[in-house]
Amino acid sequence: xxxxxxxxxxxxxxxxxxxxxxxxxxxxxxxxxxxxxxxxxxxxxxxxxxxxxxxxxxxxxxxxxxxxxxxxxxxxxxxxxxxxxxxxxxxxxxxxxxxxxxxxxxxxxxxxxxxxxxxxxxxxxxxxxxxxxxxxxxxxxxxxxxxxxxxxxxxxxxxxxxxxxxxxxxxxxxxxxxxxxxxxxxxxxxxxxxxxxxxxxxxxxxxxxxxxxxxxxxxxxxxxxxxxxxxxxxxxxxxxxxxxxxxxxxxxxxxxxxxxxxxxxxxxxxxxxxxx
Amino acid sequence: xxxxxxxxxxxxxxxxxxxxxxxxxxxxxxxxxxxxxxxxxxxxxxxxxxxxxxxxxxxxxxxxxxxxxxxxxxxxxxxxxxxxxxxxxxxxxxxxxxxxxxxxxxxxxxxxxxxxxxxxxxxxxxxxxxxxxxxxxxxxxxxxxxxxxxxxxxxxxxxxxxxxxxxxxxxxxxxxxxxxxxxxxxxxxxxxxxxxxxxxxxxxxxxxxxxxxxxxxxxxxxxxxxxxxxxxxxxxxxxxxxxxxxxxxxxxxxxxxxxxxxxxxxxxxxxxxxxxxxxxxxxxxxxxxxxxxxxxxxxxxxxxxxxx
Numbered sequence: 001x002x003x004x005x006x007x008x009x010x011x012x013x014x015x016x017x018x019x020x021x022x023x024x025x026x027x028x029x030x031x032x033x034x035x036x037x038x039x040x041x042x043x044x045x046x047x048x049x050x051x052x053x054x055x056x057x058x059x060x061x062x063x064x065x066x067x068x069x070x071x072x073x074x075x076x077x078x079x080x081x082x083x084x085x086x087x088x089x090x091x092x093x094x095x096x097x098x099x100x101x102x103x104x105x106x107x108x109x110x111x112x113x114x115x116x117x118x119x120x121x122x123x124x125x126x127x128x129x130x131x132x133x134x135x136x137x138x139x140x141x142x143x144x145x146x147x148x149x150x151x152x153x154x155x156x157x158x159x160x161x162x163x164x165x166x167x168x169x170x171x172x173x174x175x176x177x178x179x180x181x182x183x184x185x186x187x188x189x190x191x192x193x194x195x196x197x198x199x200x201x202x203x204x205x206x207x208x209x210x211x212x213x214x215x216x217x218x219x220x221x222x223x224x225x226x227x228x229x230x231x232x233x234x235x236x237x238x239x240x241x242x243x244x245x246x247x248x249x250x251x252x253x254x255x256x257x258x259x260x261x262x263x264x265x266x267x268x269x270x271x272x273x274x275x276x
Numbered sequence: 277x278x279x280x281x282x283x284x285x286x287x288x289x290x291x292x293x294x295x296x297x298x299x300x301x302x303x304x305x306x307x308x309x310x311x312x313x314x315x316x317x318x319x320x321x322x323x324x325x326x327x328x329x330x331x332x333x334x335x336x337x338x339x340x341x342x343x344x345x346x347x348x349x350x351x352x353x354x355x356x357x358x359x360x361x362x363x364x365x366x367x368x369x370x371x372x373x374x375x376x377x378x379x380x381x382x383x384x385x386x387x388x389x390x391x392x393x394x395x396x397x398x399x400x401x402x403x404x405x406x407x408x409x410x411x412x413x414x415x416x417x418x419x420x421x422x423x424x425x426x427x428x429x430x431x432x433x434x435x436x437x438x439x440x441x442x443x444x445x446x447x448x449x450x451x452x453x454x455x456x457x458x459x460x461x462x463x464x465x466x467x468x469x470x471x472x473x474x475x476x477x478x479x480x481x482x483x484x485x486x487x488x489x490x491x492x493x494x495x496x497x498x499x500x501x502x503x504x505x506x507x508x509x510x511x512x513x514x515x516x517x518x519x520x521x522x523x524x525x526x527x528x529x530x531x532x533x534x535x536x537x538x539x540x541x542x543x544x545x546x547x548x549x550x551x552x553x554x555x556x557x558x559x560x561x562x563x564x565x566x567x568x569x570x571x572x573x574x575x576x577x578x579x580x581x582x583x584x
Contacts, residue, residue: 005381009367016369094365097426100331101382102355275294275334 002103006111152225284465301489317486358432416443
């Protein structure tokens with residue numbers, strides 16, 4: 001029961017503080033800009049008499065680009081919106097009136113987590129769905145495996161949410177934000193090193209990337225999502241954030257799932273045992 | 277020997293160390309059910325930390341703590357507890373009615389119970405006219421009043437009030453006093469942590485003086501403390517002879533200008549003193565009983581090394 005009450009509070013707080021509406025407004029602006037760009041691109045297709053295969057590939061590239069932007073927005077949205085909910089309430093003492101109610105602490109934390117998962121699910125669904133709708137309507141193209149791609153981006157966001165929660169049970173808001181973003185940055189740069197290593201066939205560079213993914217599997221989930229969603233031809237592209245020469249395996253996705261559960265467990269344990 | 281279930285609060289050697297700093301050294305305390313109990317001590321004496329340990333917000337380094345016969349922090353015990361935190365920070369994007377609804381739901385109260393309870397509580401703390409404002413528009417005193425309403429939602433058996441009157445005007449303070457009286461009348465136990473000694477003196481049955489995280493002394497306020505009376509009398513035509521004659525009532529009488537100050541063993545002696553002075557020809561303008569105030573007691577007990 002406590003979980004649903006706290007999830008509801010989290011949702012309501014985001015709505016009251018206009019966070020939810022601002023995110024949706026920014027999302028709509030993003031989709032409008034993307035649609036405008038694609039519209040002009042599609043017009044040029046006809047003017048230049050481009051071959052259907054090339055048209056398709058360019059549209060796919062635009063789709064993947066937009067999805068990459070959505071992924072980055074989802075990462076930032078996850079960390080920025082959730083980082084203050086625990087550490088901020090602990091620092092201000094707001095948590096005291098809640099934590100003295102007959103609700104176990106783990107339910108307070110999981111309730112907030114569920115609330116954020118709900119909001120992020122809606123946000124990612126709207127953005128991924130919106131981008132795909134735009135490319136379908138304007139260029140007749142949608143992601144190759146849309147649902148698995150969506151799930152992987154969603155999972156990346158939930159992994160980051162759980163990690164942010166784990167930090168926020170021990171550190172201040174600012175420190176937690178820096179740590180969560182820093183960890184994702186490490187995964188991000190690791191992903192690039194891995195790609196470049198794959199191109200130049202430098203196994204040790206690839207290993208560095210894999211180790212970075214083990215330390216933080218968020219970026220690996222995006223690369224798997226890109227692999228699932230873009231065209232096979234684009235998959236063979238060389239240096240780009242969408243390049244999937246070194247595709248994270250199913251085992252890496254499973255590991256990311258475990259990582260998420262572990263981060264949430266650490267957050268629960270720390271929150272249940274710390275002084276408030 | 278008081279049985280543990282007759283006690284609202286029972287602690288034995290409770291200790292809390294933050295880093296290397298001892299916040300609560302050795303708190304041993306019994307508070308029977310139905311008592312209004314005051315927690316007094318200088319800043320940093322460990323009062324708020326002690327309350328937090330009893331509520332399960334802070335985990336003791338060592339020692340035992342029970343509330344309502346269950347270990348401190350126990351979820352079941354918490355359903356019978358009300359708490360007004362010292363800094364009364366709540367979700368300020370809610371209206372007062374929404375805040376009470378949220379906390380009522382966290383207490384597991386039904387919708388129908390809340391529909392009756394919330395308007396009654398808003399009335400009690402005089403916030404009905406502000407029921408549709410968000411808490412971010414509230415003054416400190418209003419926040420404190422909604423905090424108090426929140427602490428009473430579940431008709432608690434044990435209520436912790438941490439500095440409940442610090443942000444309140446005289447009207448608000450009166451309100452808190454009346455609420456505490458009403459809670460005592462329905463059999464609830466109240467633990468009051470306040471710096472306003474006058475408030476404590478009026479409201480509490482018993483107080484504990486805390487210093488350096490230890491109970492230095494506990495005393496009942498309806499007994500010994502209130503019986504140690506000092507009386508100030510403003511009178512004219514008082515002679516040295518009359519003052520000497522006061523020996524029959526008191527060992528300590530001083531006379532300065534129109535002011536006579538004397539200590540009495542009991543307030544029952546006061547009419548006799550007045551009768552004596554009038555009979556001897558003095559003009560009495562004013563008689564003011566001056567109890568040994570809690571403040572004097574407080575300073576004597578806890579502020580010996582400048583703790584205040």
